Amino acid sequence: MKNIETFTVDTKQQGAEKLVELISNELKANRLQVFGLATGSTMEPVYDQLVASDLDFSQVTAFNLDEYIGIPADHPNSYAYYMNERLFSKKPFKKTFIENGMAEDLDEECVRYETLLKENPLDVQLLGIGENGHIAFNEPGTSPESVTHVVELTESTIAVNSQYFTEDETMPVTALTMGISSIMQAKKLVVAAFGENKRAALEKLFAGEVSAEWPVTFLLKHSDVTIITDLKF
Ligand code: PGA
Numbered sequence: 001m002k003n004i005e006t007f008t009v010d011t012k013q014q015g016a017e018k019l020v021e022l023i024s025n026e027l028k029a030n031r032l033q034v035f036g037l038a039t040g041s042t043m044e045p046v047y048d049q050l051v052a053s054d055l056d057f058s059q060v061t062a063f064n065l066d067e068y069i070g071i072p073a074d075h076p077n078s079y080a081y082y083m084n085e086r087l088f089s090k091k092p093f094k095k096t097f098i099e100n101g102m103a104e105d106l107d108e109e110c111v112r113y114e115t116l117l118k119e120n121p122l123d124v125q126l127l128g129i130g131e132n133g134h135i136a137f138n139e140p141g142t143s144p145e146s147v148t149h150v151v152e153l154t155e156s157t158i159a160v161n162s163q164y165f166t167e168d169e170t171m172p173v174t175a176l177t178m179g180i181s182s183i184m185q186a187k188k189l190v191v192a193a194f195g196e197n198k199r200a201a202l203e204k205l206f207a208g209e210v211s212a213e214w215p216v217t218f219l220l221k222h223s224d225v226t227i228i229t230d231l232k233f
Contacts, residue, residue, distance in 0.1 A: 001208065001220070006227045012194040015228045016045035019126070022190055022226060024055055026124050034061050036125030036183075037087075038136070039079045042192045043128060047086040057093045061120055064098040065127075065136035066177035069150065072102055077164050077171075099148065099176035106176065110148040114182060117148070122186035129193045132156040133201040133214035137177035140213045144221075146179030180218050189225045191216075199231055206233060 009015040026032040035057070037043070050057075064079055073080035080098050088096055097116055103109035127135050132154060138146065139154045153161075153173050165171040183189070193202055204214040205227075211217050219225050 001206075003220070003223050004205075004225045004227060006229065008232060009228060009230050011230060012042075013045055015192055015194055015230060016049050018228050019046050019190060019192055020049045020053060020055075023050070023124070024053070026188070027055055027057075027060070031187075032060055032123050034063065034120045034123050035093075036122045036178075036186055037062050037064050037083065038126045038128050039064065039066075039082045040128045042194060043126065044086065046126070046192070051087065051090045055091075057091055059094050062088075062093045062096040063117060063120070063122065063178075064096075065125075065183070066175055067099040067101040068172040069101040069106065069174040069176060070172050073098075073100075077169070101172075101176055106150050110150065110176065113176070113178075114148040117178070117182055117185070124188045124190060125183055125186035127183070127189060127191045129191065129198055129201045129216050130157055131160060131197045131201065133204060133216045135180070135183060135215050135219070137175045138180050138183075138215045140215060142180055142212060142215055144180045144184075144212070144218050147182050148176065148178050151175050151177050180215060184218065184222055187224065189219060189222055191219065191225065191227045193227065193229045193231065195230070198229070202227070202229060202231055203233070 007018050067079045071078045099113050100109050137151045162171045201216050205216050210220050
């Protein structure tokens with residue numbers, strides 16, 4: 001596929017190294033003023049390696065893809081907490097943005113976030129993929145026209161992400177997420193998918209047919225996508 005470049009690696013660790021190399025290239029070529037970040041287990045080694053690197057993000061503005069509704073930024077399972085712990089407290093950025101899942105008016109919060117994105121167009125957006133093909137929290141059925149919005153998480157996503165919540169914590173079942181259209185505005189998309197549980201989603205992508213049932217297939221419509229995976233097809 002001419003718009004998609006795929007790098008196949010042997011391990012997740014190697015994949016993270018490749019990702020950091022790509023980020024470093026963009027940064028050094030002065031093509032990374034606004035950086036879209038993702039959370040999840042896929043990105044953990046990436047942030048570890050970014051922290052260990054000598055890369056300078058002090059002139060870079062960061063936007064995160066999504067956040068749970070109803071848990072505060074200091075909750076260990078919020079994505080604000082994840083980002084602060086893993087990256088921002090160790091690597092200074094110029095500015096960092098994430099949706100406020102505690103906002104009183106969630107619709108207003110979506111408009112605020114989307115306006116910020118319009119004012120700061122994304123240069124590079126990192127993406128993981130859900131087992132069900134979601135990108136950010138855009139679950140199957142999401143419109144390609146969607147901008148930042150409130151979502152109800154699917155059973156599949158709840159089942160996968162509930163592993164991070166302890167028994168006496170209730171996992172949120174709603175979230176705020178950049179929409180498909182918000183993500184597609186980024187000049188460059190860098191997607192990482194490691195492990196067999198991501199095979200079905202990548203297979204759908206490589207099959208080359210766009211379908212809202214597998215949101216990851218919307219990437220077929222973007223002009224600059226890089227995929228890093230340990231899966232062999
Ligand atoms: P994971 O999540 O990195 O924890 O696999 C990715 C996603 O759901 O987008």
